Amino acid sequence: MKRNTHLISAPGPWAQSRRDFLKTAALAGVAGIAAGHLGARPAFAKASKIVWGTNADYAQPDMLSPFQKASGIEVATEYFSDPSELVTKLRAGGAGVHVMTDGSYHSDITYGEGVLKPIDTAKMPNWDKMIPAFKTAGGLAFDGKPHGIPYAWGTDSVVYNFDALKTEIDDLGALFDPKYKGQIAMPNGLFESLVATALYLGIEKPFAMSEKELDEVTKVLIKQKPLVRSYWNDIGDLKNLMATGEVTICWGWKMLLDIKQHGIDVRWAHPKQGELAWYDAAFMTKEAEGETEEATMAFMDYLIGDTYGAVLGKSIGYLTTSTSAIAAMDKDLVKTLGLDDYDSFLAKAAWWTSPTQPDLYQKAWDKVLNA
Amino acid sequence: MNETWRSWLSGTPWLLMIGCFFILPLAGLLLMSFSGEGGFPSLDNYRVVLGEGSDRPAVLLRTIGTALSVVLLSIAIAVPAAYYLAKCVLSARVQAAVLALVAVTFLVGPLVRTVAWRGILGRSGLVNTVLQGLGVIDEPIMALLYGRPAVIVAMTYNAFPFMLFTVFLAMKMIDDRYLAAGRDLGAGPATVFWRIVLPLAAPGIWTGAILVFVPTISTVLEPEILGGTSGRLAATEIRDQFFHALNWPMGSTLTIVLIVAGGVAILALALVTAALARLSGRIGIAMRAGSTGAGSAR
Amino acid sequence: MRREFHWFPAAVTGAMLVYSLLPIVTFTLFSFNPSPFYAFPLTGFTTDWYVKLLADGRIGDSLVASVTIAASVMVAATVIGTMFAFFVVRAAVPFKRVLAGLGFLPLVVPVLVLAAGLQVTFVEIGLPLGFGTVILGHVIYATPFVTLMVMAPLYRYNPALDAAARDLGAGPFTTLRLVTLPILWPGIRSGALLAFLLSFNEWAIAFFTGRGVNSLPMLVYSLQRNGLPPTVLAYAALSTAVVAIAALAVLPLVTRLLRGSK
Numbered sequence: 001m002k003r004n005t006h007l008i009s010a011p012g013p014w015a016q017s018r019r020d021f022l023k024t025a026a027l028a029g030v031a032g033i034a035a036g037h038l039g040a041r042p043a044f045a046k047a048s049k050i051v052w053g054t055n056a057d058y059a060q061p062d063m064l065s066p067f068q069k070a071s072g073i074e075v076a077t078e079y080f081s082d083p084s085e086l087v088t089k090l091r092a093g094g095a096g097v098h099v100m101t102d103g104s105y106h107s108d109i110t111y112g113e114g115v116l117k118p119i120d121t122a123k124m125p126n127w128d129k130m131i132p133a134f135k136t137a138g139g140l141a142f143d144g145k146p147h148g149i150p151y152a153w154g155t156d157s158v159v160y161n162f163d164a165l166k167t168e169i170d171d172l173g174a175l176f177d178p179k180y181k182g183q184i185a186m187p188n189g190l191f192e193s194l195v196a197t198a199l200y201l202g203i204e205k206p207f208a209m210s211e212k213e214l215d216e217v218t219k220v221l222i223k224q225k226p227l228v229r230s231y232w233n234d235i236g237d238l239k240n241l242m243a244t245g246e247v248t249i250c251w252g253w254k255m256l257l258d259i260k261q262h263g264i265d266v267r268w269a270h271p272k273q274g275e276l277a278w279y280d281a282a283f284m285t286k287e288a289e290g291e292t293e294e295a296t297m298a299f300m301d302y303l304i305g306d307t308y309g310a311v312l313g314k315s316i317g318y319l320t321t322s323t324s325a326i327a328a329m330d331k332d333l334v335k336t337l338g339l340d341d342y343d344s345f346l347a348k349a350a351w352w353t354s355p356t357q358p359d360l361y362q363k364a365w366d367k368v369l370n371a
Numbered sequence: 372m373n374e375t376w377r378s379w380l381s382g383t384p385w386l387l388m389i390g391c392f393f394i395l396p397l398a399g400l401l402l403m404s405f406s407g408e409g410g411f412p413s414l415d416n417y418r419v420v421l422g423e424g425s426d427r428p429a430v431l432l433r434t435i436g437t438a439l440s441v442v443l444l445s446i447a448i449a450v451p452a453a454y455y456l457a458k459c460v461l462s463a464r465v466q467a468a469v470l471a472l473v474a475v476t477f478l479v480g481p482l483v484r485t486v487a488w489r490g491i492l493g494r495s496g497l498v499n500t501v502l503q504g505l506g507v508i509d510e511p512i513m514a515l516l517y518g519r520p521a522v523i524v525a526m527t528y529n530a531f532p533f534m535l536f537t538v539f540l541a542m543k544m545i546d547d548r549y550l551a552a553g554r555d556l557g558a559g560p561a562t563v564f565w566r567i568v569l570p571l572a573a574p575g576i577w578t579g580a581i582l583v584f585v586p587t588i589s590t591v592l593e594p595e596i597l598g599g600t601s602g603r604l605a606a607t608e609i610r611d612q613f614f615h616a617l618n619w620p621m622g623s624t625l626t627i628v629l630i631v632a633g634g635v636a637i638l639a640l641a642l643v644t645a646a647l648a649r650l651s652g653r654i655g656i657a658m659r660a661g662s663t664g665a666g667s668a669r
Numbered sequence: 670m671r672r673e674f675h676w677f678p679a680a681v682t683g684a685m686l687v688y689s690l691l692p693i694v695t696f697t698l699f700s701f702n703p704s705p706f707y708a709f710p711l712t713g714f715t716t717d718w719y720v721k722l723l724a725d726g727r728i729g730d731s732l733v734a735s736v737t738i739a740a741s742v743m744v745a746a747t748v749i750g751t752m753f754a755f756f757v758v759r760a761a762v763p764f765k766r767v768l769a770g771l772g773f774l775p776l777v778v779p780v781l782v783l784a785a786g787l788q789v790t791f792v793e794i795g796l797p798l799g800f801g802t803v804i805l806g807h808v809i810y811a812t813p814f815v816t817l818m819v820m821a822p823l824y825r826y827n828p829a830l831d832a833a834a835r836d837l838g839a840g841p842f843t844t845l846r847l848v849t850l851p852i853l854w855p856g857i858r859s860g861a862l863l864a865f866l867l868s869f870n871e872w873a874i875a876f877f878t879g880r881g882v883n884s885l886p887m888l889v890y891s892l893q894r895n896g897l898p899p900t901v902l903a904y905a906a907l908s909t910a911v912v913a914i915a916a917l918a919v920l921p922l923v924t925r926l927l928r929g930s931k
Contacts (some may be wrong), residue, residue: 051881056888061726079887080876092792097878170637182513188595195809225658230517230599236897237596244708246516262704286721362616369603370426375762377841382756384749385772385812387769391794392809393775396786452685455678469682473689475909477866479696480889483905486897487692490699490707497695500709528688535685536859537821543855544825556700560675574824581776589779606779615786622782637777 006185020305049074050288050295053086053100056278057150063311067302073295082189085108090115090285098288104279105190105352107139107148118145124301129324133346138353140281151303152318154254154275155345156192158269164248169269172200174249177222181227185241185250188231191361192276193368196251197221199273205273208356221368231369236341242266255317277345278352279321313337380571404623414625427608431628434605435636437523438587442534442640445583446576449534453575455543458550467652470539473532481529485592488525492516492597517599525593530586536580541575542568577644581637588633607631693909700902716902727888728904735869735885738800742807742868747861749808751814751853757816758823776813783810784873791878798880806874811867815860822856 052059052075059077062186068075078095080086083102089095091113102110110116114363123125127135127149140148160169164183175184175196186193197217198206209217229247232238235255241247243259250256259266282303288296302308309325312318319342326339334340355361407415420427424619456466476484491497492515499511515521553563569576589606598604609629614623699707703715724730756912757769775783787806788798796802826849834844850857872886889901 056727076881077883078881079883082614085876089788090613092788094792094798094880096798221430228600229513233595240489240706243704243706244493259706262706286443332474358616359618362611362618366608366611370430371602377764378756378760381752382762382768382772383759385756385816386768387754388749388812389772389775389809391856392787392790392805393783394771396790397774397787398780400782400786448681448685448688451678451681455675455682459675467800469686472686474862474866475688475872476693476907479693479905480870480886481694482886482889482897483901484692486707487696490695490709491691493708495708496712497691497709528692533863536863537818540818540821540855540859541825544822575821578821581816582814585776588779589777589781591779591781606781609779613782626779626782629779633777 002075013197014068032209048072048100048295049076050299051078051082051096052282052299053074053078053083053095053097053285055079055101057316058101058312063308063315066307067299071298071302072297073299075299077321085338087113087115090287095285096287097285098292099282100282100301102148103281103352104137104139107281107283108142109354110283111142111147115285116142116283117288118142118147119149119284119300121146121149121295123297124149124304125222126301126304126322126324130304130321131323131342131346132299133280134321137279138351148283149300149304150279150321151308152283152312153279153321154252154319154322155279156196156251156278158249158271159242159252159256159266160249160269161242162265162267164245169249169267170271172196172271172273173218174269176200176224176227178227182229183248184224184228185230185232185238185247185252186221186224186228187238187251188233188369191355191358192233192251193221194218194361194365195276197224199271199276202273207353209361211360213358218364218367222371225368225371254319258317276352280318313339329369379576382535400623400626403620404627406620416621417628420624420628427625427628430603430608431632433498433530434588434621434629435632436606437526438518438584439636439640440523441526441530441587442580442583444523445531445534445579448531450528450536450569450572450576451581453535453538453542453572457539458547458568470536475537476528477532481590481592484529485525485596486546488521488528488597489516492521492524516541517601519598519601521597521599522593525597526587526590529593530583533582534576537579537582538572538575541572541578545571561579573644580640580644584637584640585633588629588636605632613629679788693906696902697906697909699825700899700906702899705899718899722900722907725900727883728885728900731843731883731885731888732908734800736806737861737873738803738884739865739869741804742811743861743865745804745808746811746815746864746868747857750812750860750864751857752818754814754816754823758820759828772816775809778873780810781873784877787874788877798878800879800882802880803875803876803882803884806878807868807871810871810874811864814863814867815857815889818860818863819836819853819856822853826852 035266050073054077056077056079059075059079064075067073069267078086078097083106086095086097086100087110090097090100100110116344130150134150134153137150140146140150158169158172158175160174162168165180174180175186187196194214194217195206195210197220198213201213201216201220202210203213203217230241231251232241237251238250238252238256239259242252242256243262243264244248254268257268258264277366282300284293284296284300304320304322304325306322306325306328309322310329310333312320313329317337319337319339320329326334326342329339338345399594402411403411404416405414407413409415419425452469456469460466489496491532493499494511494513494516496516498515499508500507503511549567550563554560554565558566588604591607591610592603594601594607605625606629609622609625612618612625616622696707698711700718701714701716702711703717704712753772756765757772762768763868778786784806787802787809791798793801796805804831830848830852831844834848870886872884872889875882875884875887889904890896
């Protein structure tokens, strides 16, 4: 699943005035009842059931049933396609969600909204078996306390249809080449097009661009627009674009390689300008309390265990963070997924973070879309 | 039962409901749109949206223009079809069957309905495959998909049944004797249609126009799934501000602006509809005759 | 009366049917296609997607949730919306135009914004989020549509009929039941159907105001993010077929109603 649409920006200076206006509205209108219930949260007590806010792909029945059978804990799901939807809900209160999926690109913003609580990794047997690089990855610990359990990861790069292009691609410039007019797809979400373009232009910090650098990126993207067939919104969208021949080259995600099994020779480019790495993690929300908190922890441990790790790769082609899951996995699957040499990859990966000035990024991408 | 008392009784449940659950949040939205970087109240957001150098007015115009073309297309489809069904087809069974077939499209979620157009208009979609198979074209027509035309085709598809149902109902209620009288007085089918049927069906067309226009200006699906690089529409922008930029004040401002612009467009639509109806027949007389006639015809 | 053949409206009606059915035929074809991608030519024939669909319990649960919500919404919105139509058309109270205008305001707010606004309101006044709030939200969303559908026949309704009924000794409720409602029935029926369908297909309000409510559109929306798998198309085709068969069964009834409303 991971990041689907636009990145969330940090709450602006209006956050306070929003609260003020809500109070005004409540006082003005909803009679007396409103005030008494401000911020009221319904209580959750039963530990036999927890709710996971995630994307449907992470929660297919066969992926969860081993845990439910072993623990007797029912895992209900609250589907979303973009964590920001759930954050909006959690912030308003009473979402009834105990654990949520969030990504390296924006977990700090979720934390900033005050909806997460820390976890005790000592209570998770599978934590020690995690690829060490992930334990210390950014966006997981806040105020020195671990909050997130990374359980899936991958990279983004240029993907192309070799049958159609008849040439190897090792340069991000291909995405801006008039030769491929009408055959290019670029991502709509998460400012990923801005970041990919920044990589192409050799901008040093793609997630901390200055206004001038963003201007430069915007210009290149507007110039690229006539070459682009579509801005894709999600990976399924992109798979269809590539598989049906609508486009032949794109900036895409690893899951796109799935379409190989349908006889389409899509290839993953390792552009000289670099690739981007991301992970999805499970975070406990403040609504997990008492027995539910324990059940939630047990479930989060399951997500980084052998069973889930294997089924994650098999069902949706994402990579597990668990070394023991990789060891226990079918060798062919490990190779297909590219998990056999994760160390060398991790050593040079550039990790997603949230942009330092999301407002400017949003404005820049707005400009491209509206042009 | 007292008339005034009954009047209030009929309006109260709904007015109470929207008072609590709608007007209040809307008032909140309005208040929020005035909280800018400089605190509250301020016109900052409106300045950003409508001020110099902003691309928002263009987006707004594009949105309303698109929705109006959808309304016109819906009228072009629904009015002749409704006329045919209501006034030219004898069998009630055929009428019911056609309406039911159109209604069935509503049962399919908007997402599936919209995505299906990719399979129809795409490079290897139904249209291109058939045309290539027939030898009409050699290369697929790429312009069918990922652009404004595809967006309008899908938006019309998703909205025109509203128009069909309301216009059908309106025409169904026109007394057949008016048509017969018109013909007896020597009017041809075209004259009967333009001078009698259309003016009498105008309220239905008008209702249909609102039912088509309003959801169309606030939809996010079609432009995103079928629009390619043809540019965002207002609702998508609002969604992005609320849910991706988490900038509620800006989202509120854009919403208020869209509501106002939509209201103005509906008003303009009303004036144009009235003018057209007046053009095509003597609406005043016909309407009065129609409103008493249709009732007594039962 | 004399009916004559009009080639132009007939042609438009034919074209309209093709237009209406084209997407349905297309996704039905894809739902039997082994390839998960929506392109021609088709690669073969399979019922795998249907097997997969029926094996996935989530769609069944979501269907039950969606039908429950939509049916409740239909009843509430039809009653409230019809009453409000009477208010708009008949009422003689001060500021009626303003009040009537307010009643239609929900129509012009983008649904996503309406959804977020409703959620904040529900939470602020302490309503626990769940099925009830989704239904309430959908009623707010669907009622103006019902009112619009009922208003059209109501405008053409001759009030003299009420007076006539009164003169014949009928009380207000008898008049309503035996005279007014039967005449408005086509409009009310269309409004009710519309309310059901609007609720059945609505995603945003269900997402924001529901807790533990995974309605069908929510499931589909979420699945779509990974490419609207053919199982969803299989579901769409299957449900369309079921409804079409059901519609055939009630067609004689509808036909009778249409004859009655002529």
